[in-house]
Amino acid sequence: MHQAAQNITVRDMTDSEFLRIGEMIQRQCGIRMPLSKKTMLQTRLHKRMRLLGFSSFDDYADYVLSPAGEREERRHMIDAVTTNKTDFFRESKHFDFLSAHVLPSGRTTARHMICWSAGCSTGEEPYTLAMVLAEYARIDPSFSFSILATDISTRVLSQATMAIYPHERIEPVPMELRKKYLLKSKDRRRVRIIPELRARVSFTHLNFMDDRYALPGGIDVIFCRNVIIYFDRATQQAILQRLCRHLAPRGYLFLGHSETINGMNLPLHLITSSIYRKQGHDA
Numbered sequence: 001m002h003q004a005a006q007n008i009t010v011r012d013m014t015d016s017e018f019l020r021i022g023e024m025i026q027r028q029c030g031i032r033m034p035l036s037k038k039t040m041l042q043t044r045l046h047k048r049m050r051l052l053g054f055s056s057f058d059d060y061a062d063y064v065l066s067p068a069g070e071r072e073e074r075r076h077m078i079d080a081v082t083t084n085k086t087d088f089f090r091e092s093k094h095f096d097f098l099s100a101h102v103l104p105s106g107r108t109t110a111r112h113m114i115c116w117s118a119g120c121s122t123g124e125e126p127y128t129l130a131m132v133l134a135e136y137a138r139i140d141p142s143f144s145f146s147i148l149a150t151d152i153s154t155r156v157l158s159q160a161t162m163a164i165y166p167h168e169r170i171e172p173v174p175m176e177l178r179k180k181y182l183l184k185s186k187d188r189r190r191v192r193i194i195p196e197l198r199a200r201v202s203f204t205h206l207n208f209m210d211d212r213y214a215l216p217g218g219i220d221v222i223f224c225r226n227v228i229i230y231f232d233r234a235t236q237q238a239i240l241q242r243l244c245r246h247l248a249p250r251g252y253l254f255l256g257h258s259e260t261i262n263g264m265n266l267p268l269h270l271i272t273s274s275i276y277r278k279q280g281h282d283a
Contacts, residue, residue, distance in 0.1 A: 008049070008050050008053055008054070008055050009055060010046055010049050010050060010054070010055055011055055011056055011057075012042070013038060013041070013042040013057045014057070015035070015038070017056075017057035017058050017061070018033070018035065018038045018041060018042075018057075020057075020058070020061055021033075021041065021045075021057060021060075021061050022037075022041070024061060024064065024065070025077070025078075025081055026232075027209075028074065028078070028207075028209065029078055029082075029152055029207055029208070029209055030208055030209045030230070030231045030235045030239070031081065031082070031230045031231065032230060032231060032232050041081060042057075044080040044081055045057070045060065045077070045080055045081075047080075048060070048073070048076055048077065048080055052073070064077055075154050078152055078153060079153045079154065079155040079156075082152060082153045082156075083230070084121040084122060084151075084153060084156050085121070085226070086120075086121040086122060086124045086125055087124055087169070087172055088124045088127070088128050088169065088170060088172045088173050089128050089172040089173065090124070090125065090128075090172075090225075091225060091256070091257060091274075092172070094223070094225070094254050094274070094275065095128060095129075095132050097272065097275060098129075098132055098221070098252075099132055099135075099136065102221065102252055103133070103136045103143075111140070111142045111143045111144065112143075112144045112145065112146070113133065113143070113144070113145040113146075113220045113221065114145070114146055114147075114148070114216065114218065114219045114220050114221075115129055115133070115145065115146070115147045115148070115219070115220065115221040115222070115223070116147070116148045116149075116150070116215070116219050116221070116222045116223070116224075116246070117129060117147060117148070117149040117150070117223050118150055118206075118208075118222060118223065118224040118227060118243065119150070119151055119152075119224060119225070119226070119227035120149035120150060120151050120156075120157075120160060120203070121151060121153075121156050121160070122156045122159045122160050122165075123149065123156075123159065123160030123161075123163060123193075123201075123203070124165075124169070125149075125223060125225070126147050126149035126160070126201045126203075127163065127181075127193050127197065127201065128173075129147055129223065130145075130147055130181075130193075130197045130200050130201055131173075131177050131180075131181050131197065133145040133147075133200075134180075134181070134196075134197060134200070135177070145200060146200060146202070147200055147201045147202070148201075148202050148204065148215065148216075148219075149201055149202065149203045149204070150203070150204050150205070150206035150215075151203075151205070151206070152205070152206065152207050152208070154205055157203050157204075157205060160203050161203050162192075163192050163193035163198050164190055164191070164192045165190065165191055165192075166189065166190055167184075167188065167189050167190060167191060170182060170191055178191075180194075181193060181194050181197050182194065208227075208231075208235075208239045208242075209235075215246050216246070217245070217246055217248070218246075218248040219246050219247055219248060219251060220248050220251050220252070221251060221252045221254070222243055222246070222247055222251070222252070222253050222254065223254045224239075224243060224253065224254070224255060225254055225255055225256040225259075225274075226256035226258070226259070227256070228240065228255070228256075228259055229256065229258060229259055236264075237264045237265075237266070240253075240261060240264065240266055240268075241266065244266055244267055244268065244278060247278045248278070249278055249279070249280025250277060250278060250279075250280055251277070251278045252271070252275060252276070252277055252278075253268060253275070253276045253277075253278070254274065254275055254276075255274045255275075255276070256274060257273065257274050259274065261276065267279045267280070
């Protein structure tokens, strides 16, 4: 059907091809593609095109839009264009606030807290959450928790489920938590999250552009940090409205420090920088 991959020379992306693929990406997963991202998009899709034997970006777009492409290539395209920057204890003040103000409040029903890490990438955020919540459970035996972690990228979800990280990735994790929650490989170059903590986190594929979220309501805490910056304003508001529907009354939403809900009609009020609480009454 196509030339052998090793014989393919991928032609440079034209502006019209960029606009076509950019519109397709925005329609399918909401991510904005301004013209300034043309070089990035061309570079990231280059490997997929050579692998599949396409020399033109228009031909690649035709394939992605075909029934076979929808089944087999769409997820690879999304994996190629999504940004997955994350760290353990990233924006650490959020976890300090969770420990100091949310957990001691005793607001969760039956002392079971449900958290959602939306845009979890390779898992550092939900596993950080799990460490913080497990530490609180050690001092309050009546407390339990579960964490739902979602991402649009199947590639990063696979990595997150494995829960194996190079040793240099755990630098932000305090030593006392490393000893409790991380297992070292024999060569000491990698670590893995302990089984007891992995069991508390459930990873699921989720596209924010899908209207039908198969998620529970009554979620106590949602971390959706450095995710909505990739969407336009209207899409941001639509996504945040959906998050609010899953958030319990008086539940907390944590956004990235560069993100804001200013000017949006949402049932949230600002608690402190980038931390919001849903209006309503506890059940």
